[in-house]
Amino acid sequence: MVYLIESVVVDVCSPTPTPSARPPIISADPAATAVQFPAPKVSDGSVGKSALTVRLLTRRFIGEYGDIESIYSRSFMVDGREITLNIWDSPYSEVRGHEFKRVQWADGFVLVYSICDRASFNSVSRLIQTIKSIKDYLNVGKVPIVIVGNKRDLHHRRTVQSEEGRLLALTTDCHFYEVSAAENYHSVLMVFHGLVDRMKDSKSATKRPLGFKGIVKSMSAVFARRRIDSL
Ligand SMILES: Nc1nc2c(ncn2[C@@H]2O[C@H](COP(=O)(O)OP(=O)(O)OP(=O)(O)O)[C@@H](O)[C@H]2O)c(=O)[nH]1
Secondary structure, three states, X not given: OEEEEOOOXXXXXXXXXXXXXXXXXXXXOOOOEEOOEOOOOOOOOOOOHHHXXXXXXXXOOOOOOOOOOEEEEEEEEEOOEEEEEEEEEOOHHHOOOOHHHHHHHOOEEEEEEXXXXXXXXXXXXXXXXXXXXXXXXXXXXXXXXXXXXEOHHHHHHOOOOHHHXXXXXXXXXXXXXXXXXXXXXXXXXXXXXXXHXXXXXXXXXXXXXXXXXXXXXXXXXXXXXXXXXXX
16 A cells, blocks of 8 residues: 655555555455555645656646545556555545554555645654554554655755755655656656565565574574684
8 A cells, every 4th residue: 555645655565454444445456555645734735646646657747636535556567476556645635634544554655745845844754753653553563655855847946955855764764766746757656666665675574483493594594604704
């Protein structure tokens, strides 16, 4: 699942949520992952969540987007296996009071701000804390989060420097991209691929405990390495 927030949030893999916690999903594929785009806003919104989603799905930038809440599905081949992302794009007003449910639903997050809108950037750290606290409460390990500074083409109106986004990502253990949904499809694709990679990493990091055989194997590997080191 991918969840887009005022900053864009993308979520790719999720633990199976309870039916009541999960919004309707378009894809009929049971192996599908869901992508949500909610927008908790402090700014005037309109950071480009819909534009990013539509770019990803159609390769096009159409300029104006309605504020109808939608869940989109898109399939990707990852390591030779098809996965389906469900992307939830909801207008900001719809998001308030539903953060817990949506964070619970999503497996990965794309937090989107506009480089011309300082308030939207300021809301990103708050969102990261909110997401991490909810996932902690739910006992979920590492949360895949990608921070996206959108509207890069409007550099003459920039109020948030790239370094600020990069630093925030570094200090919060997130990935960072600056893109223009208006000008570039490939950078948008990179965002979603980056999220999927992080989701894969966090899934393998929370894999089941080793078990007796696994422990013996790991210990043998460590001792074998020591023997090699001492040669
Ligand atoms: N110049 C420029 N304009 C953009 C870009 N992305 C989106 N926009 C414009 O910004 C406005 C808002 O885009 P949306 O995609 O509707 O933003 P949103 O975050 O989904 O907005 P809400 O649904 O209101 O939360 C539209 O007029 C878009 O054409 C971009 O990369 N560059």
